[in-house]
Amino acid sequence: MKKIFNKTIVVLLLSTWFFTACDLDEVNPSTVSPEVAYTDPEGFESLVNYCYDGLYYFYGKIDGIGPLEMGTDLWISESKESAFTLYNSTMNTEQSKLKVFWQGMYSTVNYCNTAIYFADQVEGYTEEEKNRKVAEAYFLRAWSNFNIVEQFGGVVLRTEPSIVTGADNYPERSTEAEFYDLIISDLKFACDHLPVDQGYERGRVAKKAAYGMLAKVYLQRTRLGESNASEYANLALEAALELIDNQEAYGVGLYDSDDSISGYSKLWDGRNNKTNKEYLFLEAVDHETFFNPDWSNRGRTRQYYLMDLKRVGAEWGTTEKYCSWYGRANDRGFKPTRYLLTELFEPVKDPADTRFKETFFTEYYNSRWKDHELKQEVIDKYQKDPSLVGHVIKNTVYTIFEDKSYYAGKVNASGTVNMVDEDEDGYLDGLSVFTPNYTIAAEEKAKMPFLCVDPSDMFEANGKWVTSTTSEMGTYYKDCYPSMRKYSSLFWIYNNQKWQGDIAILRLGEVYLIAAEAALRSSDNKAKAAELVNVIRQRCAVTSRASEMVVAQADVDLDFLLEERARELAGEQTRWYDLKRYGKLTNSYFAQTNPDIVDFNESKHTIRPIPQTFLDAIANPDEFGTNGY
Template identity: 30%
Template structure:
C-alpha cells in the first residue's frame, strides 16, 4: 500500500512541479490513500481538492488567457515576452508551461477521484461527485487542447511512474471531452448553482466545446447546431436582468447569472492571506501606489492594460463603460465602494470617455477643481505613454475592497473567479446561430446583451463574426476568454496585429513558415518524456 505522499509525488516526476499545497498537508499523517479515501469524509475531501485545484488555473497568472491579443498590452510592468509579443515564443518561454502543468495536476486529481469512486464507502452523493470530477477533468483537457493542440490523454490514475507518453490528436481529445461531459450530464445535480458543478454548468461547457470544435477541420457536421442548442438550454428563458454595475458589485459574486465559478472566502485563504487569494484584481490597471496606500487602493501590476482599440469599442450610454472602468478615482480609491454618497467625495483623477466634447471637459474641470484630468487618447499603453502612477485606464470590475495590499505575484482577493456567466452564453448562442446561417436568431441573442447595457440594437447588416468579437470584448473585458476567442475564430493574427502596437503579422511566423497559433509543448514536458518521437507543434520545430 502506498502512502498519499508517494502517490502524489508521481506528478512531480511527470510534470516537473510540486503537488498542490492543499494536498501536501495530507502528507503529515501516516494514513494511506486506501484508508483515507475509503471513508465518506476522505472521499469528500478528495473531490473538494479537485475544486481547489481550479485556483491554480484561474486564480493566478493570466498570461495564457489574455496576453498577446487585441485588447491588452503591457505598460510599465513587463509581461512574459513570448506570450505577449510572439517573437520570443518557444518551448522554454516564460509561463508557456502554465496551463500544461496546472491542467495535468487537475487531471491527475480527477483521475484519482474517479479511481477511488467505487472503492470508497458508498453513498448516494458519490454518483454526483463522479459527474463533478468528470466535468473538471474535461475542463482541464479543453484548456489544454485549445492551447497546445493534441496532448497525451491520461484517463487512468497513475500509481506507478510512467516515463513515456504518446500524443493524442486534437480530434481524439475533443471526442474525449464531449464524451465525458455527456456522461456527466446524467450524474451531476440538476439543482440551482451553489458552487458545485451542476447540469447547467455541464451544458454550458458542452456549448463552448462544440462551438470551438466547429471551427476545426475535423468538426462534426452538427457542432454549431449543438452549440446553439446547449446554449439555449442554459439560457432557458432567463433574461439578463441584473444591471452591469450590480453584476460586479463586491459581495454579489453568487448572483443569478453565474453559471460556474471558482470559490474563495476569507477562511479559505486564512493560512496565508497575503499570498494565496485570487490575483484577478491585480491586473488590467496602472500602479496606484506602494505599500503606503495599503487599505486605500488595490495593488495593480501596470500590465495587461486595455488598448486604445478596447477603449474605442465603448459608445456613449453603454453602462459597461462605467461598470468596467474606474472613471472617477476618489482621494481614497476604495471610497467608491465604502461610501454610499459619492457627492461628498473629492475626485483625484478623472478618465475622460471618447464621447466627451471640449465643453464637457471644461465643465467637468470647473466642477472638480484640482482634479488630475486624463484626456481620452492618453490613457492607453502606446509606446509613448507616460509611466506615471495612475496614468492608464483602471479596470475595476474585479476590485476587492476587503483584500490586503500585497504586490508581486501575491493574491489577496477573496472574491470568486467567475468562469462562466449567462451573458457569455448568450454570445455563444449568437455566434453559433450566425455560423449556422440563422443570423436573425443570433442577432436576437446578441441584442439581449446590448439591451442590458442600454445601447441600441445591432442590425443584421453589421452582424458578423467581428461584431460578435467586439461585443464579447465590451461584455467580457478582463474575464480570461480573449486569447481563446481569437484563436477559435481564426482571428488571432489579424486582430492582435491590427490593434496591439507591440505585434505585427511577422511576429507570428515560426519554423518552416508555420504560424504560432498553438502554444509550444513545454520543453520540460519533452525532456521528461522518454518517447523521443513525441512531436512538437510545427511552428516551434
C-alpha cells in the same frame, strides 16, 4: 468554498502541487493505501474535493491571466509578461507561467482520473450517489483537458491515474479531435448526473455548469475545421438553449435593469457576489476563515491592470499604500488597447451601455489621508495652466465597513469621504487623475485641477501606445490609462492586494453569446442570433435607454459577435480562445487592433511551447518536439 475544502484529505496524491515528473507521476506520502482510503466515502469525497484545487491558481492570478487573456486585441504591456503580450523571444519552452499551467492542468487531470478509477470501488454509495459525486471529477477533467488542448494542441491525453499506470517514459500524442471527443463525453456524463443544486456548498459544480461548459466546448470545436463543424455548432446551440430556456429550473438568471441601475451593474455589485445567479462555474473564495488552497492570497486580478498610482499618480495625490479600492500598484502593467477603449466601447461621455463603466476605473481620487496641494513643479512638469498652482485636491480616503464581522481589519478606500464639488467645476474636488476613453480639448485639459489623460495622449496616430521616445509626455502618459475594475467591489476588499469575492469562470451572459454565435455558425440564423444578443445588450442599460442598445438583425454577424464578446467579457480570461476560434490570431488582425504586437509568428504562436521540463524527462522528446519553438 470552505464547504469543499473543510474535510481532511485522507490521502494526498501529491507531496506538492508543483510536480515536475515527466509522466505527471505523483507521490503518495501516506501510509494508508489508496485502496483503503478511496473506497471509503469520506476519503473518496476528499479526493474529489481536491480536484478543485487547480482553479485557485489560474483565476485571479497571473498564471491564468497571461495564457488566457493576453496576446489579444484587448490588452498590451511593454514589459509585464511580454511572452504573452508581445510574443517575443521569452515565449519559449522555459516560460515559467506555461510550466505552471501545464503542470496544474495535468495535476487536475490526474486527480480526476484517480477519482474516476476508484468510483466503482467506493463502499456505501448507491449508484445514483456514486454518479453524482464522480460527475464532478468528469467535469473538472473536461475543464482541464479543454485548457490543455487549446493551449498546447494535441499533446498527451490521460485517462488513467499514474498510481495505476506507473511511469510512462514514452508518452504518445493524441489528436485535438481525440481530446475533444473525451471532453464532450465527460461533460455529457456531468450533464446527466450532476444535481441541479449542490445546496450550501458554494462553488461545487452543478448541472448549470455542465450545460454551459458543454455549449462552450462544442462551439470551440468548430475551429478544428472538421466537415461536421456546423453540427457541433448546432449542438452548442442546443446545450446553451437548455440553460437559457429553463433558467428557473436551473436556478440561474440575468439581472434585470431598472430605472436607476442596469442589470450589468447589478451583476458586478459586490452585494450579489456570493449568491450571484448569473455565475455557472466559479472559483468560490472562503472570505471568513480563508480556508482556500492558498489561504487569503486571492483576487489579485485588479493589481495587474492598474495604472501608475505610486509614481505619476502620486504627484497628484494618489498612493498605493493607503488605498485598497484600486489595488496595489507594485505589479501593474496590463493596459487596454486603443481598439478596446475607442472602437469596441463608444468613446463618449455618457453612453447607454454601462459595460465600459463597470469594466474600468477612470477616476482616481486623492488617497493620502490629507488634502493635497498642487506645487509649481508639478504644474510645469505636466504643462498645466499656471492658475492651478496652490489648488487643493481634497482627501477622499477613510475607513469603511467597520461593522462587517468577516473583515479581519478595517478597509481603507479612496472615494468614500469629501466626494463633493464645492467649486462647481463639474468634477469632484477629490479627483486626482482622470483617464476617459473619449477625447477632451487640450485647452480644457490644461485647466482641469487634476491630471487628465485621454486617448489622444495615450496613443500614437498609428494606434500604438506612446512611449518615452515617441511623445514629449510619453514618459508619464504611457503609464496612465483606465484600469480594469471587475472583481474590485469595495464590499469584498481585504487589503490593497487581496480581494475576497468569488470569481466567475463561466456565466450565463456568455452562454447567450455562445448561443448567438452557434445560431450563425450552424444555420446562419440571424433572427435567433439577434434575439439572443439583444437580451444581453438591453440589460446593459437602464430601462429608459434600453432601446438605444438594440442592434438590427442585419448587423448581427460573426465579427459583430466577436466585438460583443469583448464588450461583455473583457478581462474575464476568455479572449485568447475567442481569437483562436475566430481565426484572428494573425498578423493582419493585430495590425488593425493591437499594432504593438509586431513579433507574432502565425506558424507557431497559435499554440504554446511544450515546457522543457516535460521534454527533458521523457525518453522520446523528438516525437513531441517543442510545438515549433
